[in-house]
Amino acid sequence: MNRTFSGGIRQLGASFASGAASPTQITEHALQAAKVASHLNAFIRLTPEVALSSSNESSFRYQRRGQRSPLEGVPIAVKDNYCTKDIPTTCASKMLEKFVPTYNATVVDRLIHAGAVLLGKTNMDEFSMGSGSVESFFGPVKNVWSKDFENDNWRITGGSSGGSAVAVASGICFAAIGSDTGGSVRIPASYCGVVGLKPTYGLISRHGLIPLANSMDCPGVLANNVDDCVSVLNAISGPDDCDSTTIKEPYPKVELPFLDQINVEGIRVGIPEQCSCEGLMPEVRDTWVKIADILEDNGAQVRRVSMPNILNSIYVYSVLNQCEVASNMARYDGVEYGHRASTAASTEELYAKSRSEGFNIVVKTRILAGNYFLLKRNYDNYYIRAMKVRRMIFNDFKQVFEKDGIDVLLTPTTLTDAPLYREFVTKSNRDQCALNDLFTTPANLAGIPAVSIPIRLSSNCLPISLQLMGNTLQENLLLRVAKWIESRVDFQGVAPPEDLRRMMEIMISAAEKKTS
Amino acid sequence: MNPSCRFVILNKFDKIIVRNLTKVAPKKSKWQSVVGLEVHAQISTNSKLFSGSGCAFGSPLNSSVSLFDAAIPGTLPVLNKHCVELAVKTALALNCEINPVSMFDRKHYFYADLPAGYQITQQRAPLARKGQITYPVFTPGVTKKPYYKTVRLHQLQLEQDSGKSLHDDLAGRSLVDLNRAGVPLMELVFEPDIEDAEEAASLVKELALILKSLECCSCKMEEGALRVDANVSLHKPGTPLGTRTEIKNIGSIRNVAQAVNYEIERQRVLLDAGEEIQNETRSWDAASKRTVAMRDKEVQQDYRFMPEPNLPPLHLAMDTASASNEELVNVQAIVHAMPMLPEDKRKRLAEMYNLPQETLIILVNEEVLLDYFTQIMDSKLEVPPKTVANFLINDLLTFCNRENISVNECKISSNQFIDLFKLMQAQTINLHYARLLLNEMHSHPDKVPAQITKEKNWEQINDPEKIEELCRECVKNNPKVVEQFKKGKEKLLYALVGDVAKKTDQRANMAMVVEKLQQMLKS
Incomplete structure (x- = not known):
């Protein structure tokens, strides 16, 4: 039942090192694959020039045995809300359609420093506001697992990092960077059948990540498997002077043992009873139960725990997110950068028109709501109360991790498998988020690490995933358990019918044959 | 009342205000004036509060602007520790209670020279609170005797400055200079303990002296390094405080006194005439020496304060135990290094x-x-x-x-x-x-x-013989004066002394001349 994939980052590095394949070859394949998969709309922009020139450099370094890290020469896609020097960074918004940053986000800098190849900037919900990747100025992202791509009959990817999830799921690249504010990495990972990690808040720098809600924003990793996820995490985590909210102490790199050395004996797994709730698809529930059973059968102590406040996360989130959005979006006034309305009789009119033209309705709605919550007369009743409930949610986690001695919590990532686009868009953005984000927002509010791992396919032939949450800075333990589960489940990491991943494998093996 | 109507009334009262102000001793009034000051002091540092750009005054336009100062998306504030040290120093000099943990907030308003759409300040938990300053009130020629006054400081907070808008009315456009955007400021909010203009001006004077001796602020008001806003209201003793106005754009310490004086008199005249004071922001016009209503400040703003999520709470090392953490500003070390105030x-x-x-x-x-x-x-x-x-x-x-x-x-x-x-x-x-x-x-x-x-050749003539000779000559040349002196007009001695002084271009030793002349005339 082991899920092995010849395209893993470690194996890729080995074939680069042995000369069986070269970063340039793989990058060319990846760019080709991205073109083949252009109907998925995963990328807002491919960066072939940058990718080819850096892959050439990587190839050169491998030839001289001077590879910088396990990511050397590995094609990686980055969500289009990370600033990339001299490469447009749009946040999938008309407002920033022509915005070209003059600096790299710390995450991007570290990837480059590690030798990774930036393949392109991925599609997303405008300013990350959404959980479906359907709210992009550049059009919605389509799930690679869809049976039908016509007439709105396709499946959504989940969001807001849908482009990053599809880029990995379709085999275009080996890993992608997303950002997770309320589940924006884990939800698309879940719907697209890839691993999605949201680490501890403060472990990865937010410098250069265009914010949604600063107190919850967390850079995250999407990859084919847990090991790949770790390789990327290790390259980008750690303190950053440019982000005062990063954890100051250097974080030791995550090192996972080989599979045969991992067991779950004695691991205390908590099952939050509140997550067994209305709207949970029976197949998802069954999957959840089954994994809990497998864990228990293998010596883990699986326990039901009560976290009375966690499902209130969605309400807290809908207030705090809106408030931070209202504040963060204030800078887009058309003066220094971004969309500027053509006619303006006064400064006020310039603001109003530029903002009215530049933002979509979701962004505008959140700005309006957030400003309402922040009004002097409403602040105590909304913001302060939401902060109090946030504290209660945090305390729920504290209780289970510190008092009940739980090591990891196991929940579904989403209520269902990937919804159909035409059904999804009948709901308001608020309801879409309320449904999709239900199990994911608590980790953002508490700042704890969480990972979504694909488990099996539903009767719709769509991925079903589960979420593991751990205590602050317990990435090592969390990912060890994730890796163990990954090895035990029957998840076919192949997305039919658009089998781009297989195409990549064929290309790699062809390259291998050629060199041998 | 519509604004134009108010203007008419102002003009009507204007003459009375000016007349009252020019009186040597204004008549005792039934109105008690209450003044509170808010001072913004630019902290003397090389770099801005949250970015590495310089803050030298007079740099070429938009030459000291980092990505953060221009609110480029994705940039984050990083607190300048030196600013915190200087603010703590100031708080200690003003006898404040220093908060071991303070926090930053966002204050929102739209303005072209505020690129982020909010200012980072400290509203809920400022760096320091409950200070006080005791200072002499004395302006030569204005106040008779010096006396000491104590004014409480409500709070001291760190905040960033905005940029500058330059309006070109002819071309119908506005230009923005962001050099000042993000420059570190201390805002000092004083309680309304002041009673008149001289007390207000003397407070600013003393504050400037303190800040200069601490090397926390250049206090150059002409460069905007020290900005004073004054809140003025009038009430009858024993009744609640009246509606206040806020005066901005006060450019010098003397202007503080003039602006407050004018505003007190303006309100007094209006109140005496049965008018109501509008709660408004007024600007001091140094040329006409009047306060005038500021049009763009008339709408009451809701600043929608929110905690700044990108800055962790600011912790200070208050005692020796926590001083080992080098990340924190060490308050005790600052206490020990305080200069003379x-x-x-x-x-x-x-x-x-x-x-x-x-x-x-x-x-x-x-x-x-x-x-x-x-x-x-x-x-x-x-x-x-x-x-x-x-x-x-x-x-x-x-x-x-x-x-x-x-x-x-x-x-x-x-x-x-x-x-x-x-x-x-x-x-x-x-x-x-x-x-x-x-x-x-x-x-x-x-x-x-x-x-x-x-x-x-300015040396004094001290030679007794020379003095004697001069005096003798003087007596000889002024027989009439000498005669009258001898008749009892002793004051005329000084006419003779003056004559000697004049003759010698004031070089003669006057004490000796007086002595000698007296000696000669009495003999």
Whole structure:
């Protein structure tokens, strides 16, 4: 039942090192694959020039045995809300359609420093506001697992990092960077059948990540498997002077043992009873139960725990997110950068028109709501109360991790498998988020690490995933358990019918044959 | 009331206000004035509060702007630790309670020179609270006797400055300079404990002296390094406070007094006429010496304060236990390194030299005068401290006023002053020539006063024989005056003395001349 994939980052590095394949070859394949998969709309922009020139450099370094890290020469896609020097960074918004940053986000800098190849900037919900990747100025992202791509009959990817999830799921690249504010990495990972990690808040720098809600924003990793996820995490985590909210102490790199050395004996797994709730698809529930059973059968102590406040996360989130959005979006006034309305009789009119033209309705709605919550007369009743409930949610986690001695919590990532686009868009953005984000927002509010791992396919032939949450800075333990589960489940990491991943494998093996 | 109507009324009252203001002693009023000050002091640092850009005054437009200052998406604030140290220093000097943990907030409003759409400030948990300042109220020529006043400080907070908008009305466009955006400020909010304009101006004066001795702020009001807003209201004693107005754009310490005075009088006239005071922001117009309503500030703003999520709470090391954490600003270390404050200097001067309070205040107010004074006194001359102080305060300041220079621009060296007093002490020159020497020393800072005196032939005539000769000649030339003197008009002695003075270009030793003349005339 082991899920092995010849395209893993470690194996890729080995074939680069042995000369069986070269970063340039793989990058060319990846760019080709991205073109083949252009109907998925995963990328807002491919960066072939940058990718080819850096892959050439990587190839050169491998030839001289001077590879910088396990990511050397590995094609990686980055969500289009990370600033990339001299490469447009749009946040999938008309407002920033022509915005070209003059600096790299710390995450991007570290990837480059590690030798990774930036393949392109991925599609997303405008300013990350959404959980479906359907709210992009550049059009919605389509799930690679869809049976039908016509007439709105396709499946959504989940969001807001849908482009990053599809880029990995379709085999275009080996890993992608997303950002997770309320589940924006884990939800698309879940719907697209890839691993999605949201680490501890403060472990990865937010410098250069265009914010949604600063107190919850967390850079995250999407990859084919847990090991790949770790390789990327290790390259980008750690303190950053440019982000005062990063954890100051250097974080030791995550090192996972080989599979045969991992067991779950004695691991205390908590099952939050509140997550067994209305709207949970029976197949998802069954999957959840089954994994809990497998864990228990293998010596883990699986326990039901009560976290009375966690499902209130969605309400807290809908207030705090809106408030931070209202504040963060204030800078887009058309003066220094971004969309500027053509006619303006006064400064006020310039603001109003530029903002009215530049933002979509979701962004505008959140700005309006957030400003309402922040009004002097409403602040105590909304913001302060939401902060109090946030504290209660945090305390729920504290209780289970510190008092009940739980090591990891196991929940579904989403209520269902990937919804159909035409059904999804009948709901308001608020309801879409309320449904999709239900199990994911608590980790953002508490700042704890969480990972979504694909488990099996539903009767719709769509991925079903589960979420593991751990205590602050317990990435090592969390990912060890994730890796163990990954090895035990029957998840076919192949997305039919658009089998781009297989195409990549064929290309790699062809390259291998050629060199041998 | 519509705005134009209000304007008419203002004009109607304007003459009365101005007339009342020019009266030497305004008549006792039934209205009690209450004044509160809000001061923004630019912290003297090389770089901005949250970014690495420089904050030198007068840099070319938009040349000190980092990505963060321009609110480029994705950039984050990083707190400048030196600003925190200087703010703590100020808080200690103003006897504040320092918060071991303070926080930053966002204050939102749209303005072209505020690129982020919010200002980062400290609203809920400021760096320090509950301070107080005790200072002398004394303005020569305005207040009669110096007295001490205590005003409470409500809070001291760190915040960033905005940029500057430059409006080109002719071309119909506005330009923005972001050099100032993000420059570190301390906002000091004082309680409305002040009763009149002189108390307000003296508070600003003392605050500026304190900040300068701490090296926390240049206090150059003309550069905007120190900005004062005044809240003014009037009420009848024993009744609640009246509606207040806020005065902005006050450009100098004297303007503080003038603006507050004007506003008190304006409100008094309106209230006496049964009008209501509008809660509004008014601007001080230094040219017309009036406060005028600011149109764009009329709408009440809701600033929608929110905690700044990108900055963790600001922790300070309050005791030695927490001081081992080098990340934190160490309050005890700052306590131990506090310099002398203006009031300490006054006390020390009073103890050492027994000078009158007025003199102490003026000396300490003018750093240059104080430096001259201490250096002259340190040279162990036999001149009484009071003589030195008076010469500096009266003669040097008069000279500077006449030359239209500030005392800081005076080029005279302390050594020249020491020599000057030596010459006076040795009777080589008299006060008249000492005054003239000021001009020469200022123009030739390299010249020794003795040399100037010699070259100019300004030496006093002290030779008794010469004096006698002069007096004799004077008596001979003024028979009528002498006659009248002898008849009892003794005051006419000074006419004769004056004559000698005139004859000798004031070089004759007047004490000797008086003595000699008396001797001659009485014999």
